[in-house]
Amino acid sequence: EAGVVQSPRYKIIEKKQPVAFWCNPISGHNTLYWYLQNLGQGPELLIRYENEEAVDDSQLPKDRFSAERLKGVDSTLKIQPAELGDSAVYLCASSLPPSDTQYFGPGTRLTVL
């Protein structure tokens, strides 16, 4: 069974540029999470989807971050414009209720110059 797929794996951009990350969850997993992880810290939830509905986006900085999960499968996380402080690893995870075990993708390492 394929795991969670994320792309790109690495991205380097200049500040004020837009950037987008893509996630394909494990087949059949209808819960999808986007996390941000800074060096030396644990993952911080940005948004959680149940199918195509964002059920928890309270930690998503909506002035510059947006996310979508069309058709309840793949998801895209966008930052526009990027700031220096956005440099981090962006992790996508999925789970299949009733289990709340999350399976993480490899992450996208973003560097904003």
Add this chain to the structure above:
Amino acid sequence: QKEVEQNSGPLSVPEGAIASLNCTYSDRGSQSFFWYRQYSGKSPELIMSIYSNGDKEDGRFTAQLNKASQYVSLLIRDSQPSDSATYLCAVNEDMRFGAGTRLTVKP
């Protein structure tokens, strides 16, 4: 603000010893607790989940939960150098992770 706190580490133990990792949480109503292992440069992977008070064993790993004390721990018996990683405690209702404890097992 609901918090998940872990002892900061780093924690260093000799090969074959027991490594003890601790985690406290602030939300008394929490029901689901997880330990993830994260190797440097990799994504977190689940080691164990625990939902009831007491101990849960899986091979060399034992998770311990005490809801009254709002405390969850992970014991690693017969520690191996391959166990060297950062261990993350997570409380699932809030999708909150602790900052992690870095463990080094020395040969």
